[in-house]
């Protein structure tokens with residue numbers, strides 16, 4: 001059995017549409033991960049348990065997504081020394097601005113590295129976790145270089161339409 005290095009946790013299965021972008025990226029890079037619903041509000045004891053056991057279980061980065069009053073990333077950061085990357089999930093009424101502010105405005109001493117609202121944030125949180133792990137994993141760093149090079153080529157190949 002492969003031991004997960006990255007934990008992707010989210011407050012609800014309704015966050016999956018966004019958070020699957022993090023999982024897809026980890027999968028593409030071959031980084032072992034686990035994905036779970038852990039709600040700060042509905043499963044507070046499970047959240048505490050996950051945070052208490054994460055490091056011992058082999059987890060070296062936690063990507064935490066939540067929407068609305070998004071307490072999961074900040075609470076997880078309070079429960080473990082494993083770095084937490086927060087993803088603000090778009091909410092129905094405030095379009096994720098509430099999620100962003102809930103996650104990013106941590107008091108001094110308990111940091112959450114906070115990413116953009118939505119798909120880009122989820123993908124970038126995974127890329128940041130990958131970059132962090134790649135500092136101690138040469139093969140992973142090579143994969144990251146290839147990914148960046150492909151992205152550069154794709155941008156160079158972009159064409160703009162002619163103006164009539």
Ligand code: RP5
Pocket residue numbers: 010011012013014015039040041065066067068089
């Ligand atoms: C948060 O509440 C979750 O992260 C989700 O974004 C939001 C709504 O959850 P559901 O009511 O859709 O389960 O805890």
